[in-house]
Amino acid sequence: MVVKVYGPDYPSPKRALVCLIEKGVEFETVGVDLFKGEHKAPEYLKLQPFRSVPVVQDGDYTLFESRAIIRYYAEKYKEQGTELLGKTIEERGLVEQWLEVEAHNFHPPIYDLVLKIVYGPFIGLTPDPKQLKESEDKLCQVLDIYEERLSKSKYLAGDFFSLADLSHLPFTQYLMGKMGKEYLIRDRKHVSGWWDDISSRPSWKKVLELWPGLY
Numbered sequence: 001m002v003v004k005v006y007g008p009d010y011p012s013p014k015r016a017l018v019c020l021i022e023k024g025v026e027f028e029t030v031g032v033d034l035f036k037g038e039h040k041a042p043e044y045l046k047l048q049p050f051r052s053v054p055v056v057q058d059g060d061y062t063l064f065e066s067r068a069i070i071r072y073y074a075e076k077y078k079e080q081g082t083e084l085l086g087k088t089i090e091e092r093g094l095v096e097q098w099l100e101v102e103a104h105n106f107h108p109p110i111y112d113l114v115l116k117i118v119y120g121p122f123i124g125l126t127p128d129p130k131q132l133k134e135s136e137d138k139l140c141q142v143l144d145i146y147e148e149r150l151s152k153s154k155y156l157a158g159d160f161f162s163l164a165d166l167s168h169l170p171f172t173q174y175l176m177g178k179m180g181k182e183y184l185i186r187d188r189k190h191v192s193g194w195w196d197d198i199s200s201r202p203s204w205k206k207v208l209e210l211w212p213g214l215y
Contacts, residue, residue, distance in 0.1 A: 001058070001059045002026050002027060002028050003020065003025060003026065003027040003028070003056055003057070003058050004027070004028055004029070004030055004056060004057040004058075005017060005020070005027055005028070005029050005030070005054055005055075005056050006029075006030045006031075006032050006044075006047070006048075006053055006054055006055040006056070006057075007030075007031070007032040007034075007039075007053025007054045007055070008029040008030075008031070008054075008210075008211040009031065009211055009213045010032075010034065010053050010054075010213060011114070011170035011171050011173075011174070011213065012052070012053060012054055012066040012170065013053050013054035013066065014169065014170040014207050014211065014213075015054075015066040015067065015069070015070050015166065015167055015169070015170055016054050016056060016066055016069045016070060016073075017029075017207050017211065018166055018169060018201075018203045018204055018207050019069070019070040019073050019074060019084065019163070019166060020073060021202075021203040021206060021207070022081050022082040022084060022166070022201075022203045023073055023074065023077040023080060023081035023082065023084070024077070024080055024081040025073060025077055025081075029211070032044065032053050034053070035122060035123075039051045039052065039053065047062055047064070048064045050064070052064070054066055054069065056069050066167075067099060067103060067163075067167060070084075070163050070166065070167065071099075071163065074163055082161065083160070084161070084162050084163045084166065085162065085163065086157060086158070086160070086162060091157060091158060091160070091162075094156075094157040094158060094164075095157040095162045095163055095164050097157070097164075098156040098157050098162075098164035099163055099164050099167055101142075101156075101164075102164065102167045102168055103167075105142050106139070106142050106168065107171065108138070109135040109136070109138035109139040109142070110135075110139055110171045110172070110174075110175070111171065112131075112135040113132065113135050113136065113139070113174075113179065113181075114171055114174045114179070116128075116131070116132060116135075117132070117178075117179050118174055118178055118179060118214055119214070136181070136184070139184065140184065143184060143185075143188055143191055144188070146188070146190075146191050146194075147188040147189070147190050147191050150190035150191055150193070150194050151190045154194075154197075155194065155197075155198075156194075161197075161198065161201070165194070165198045166198070168198070169198060169199065169204050172185070172195060172199075173199070173208070173215050174214075174215065176195070176199070177215045178214060178215055
């Protein structure tokens with residue numbers, strides 16, 4: 001059966017979409033309008049009790065949380081499409097390491113910036129400049145570490161594109177577009193080159209073309 005991906009217009013589901021495209025897996029999308037509260041509907045809560053996107057349905061199998069989803073499909077279809085997990089256990093360890101860095105170090109400050117600057121106006125929030133600066137400073141600290149890492153390897157986990165890089169695409173795109181904070185990337189030579197590389201992949205271009213969201 002064709003995989004169903006819920007919520008394609010939002011950033012986190014785009015992790016799942018780009019992974020499925022890289023792996024050559026057929027899928028269809030199901031819209032979920034968060035602003036209209038569709039994520040709180042009883043039928044949706046049966047799929048995702050925490051009221052967030054994405055959710056995937058793969059036959060009788062349902063899975064939520066975007067990083068769990070991309071890990072699942074990278075493993076399930078390991079023998080087809082782009083190798084996203086690494087070819088050795090050591091490479092896999094580095095992929096997992098940098099995926100955790102993305103989730104726990106990179107994501108919190110960039111999510112805060114995106115929520116306040118991009119989505120805030122839709123829900124009547126006025127960003128606090130002090131809080132924005134704190135989040136940007138935290139993000140800069142992470143990007144400085146990335147700059148050092150990427151001065152030694154082409155991608156975060158080594159010299160191959162992996163889930164660790166893929167997972168950064170949806171939220172970093174906001175810096176380069178609607179938020180006007182591309183300097184956070186461009187001021188760092190190796191981070192800038194890395195971004196140009198991963199964001200130019202046909203899979204990501206297709207996602208942006210079909211589901212532009214608020215970029």
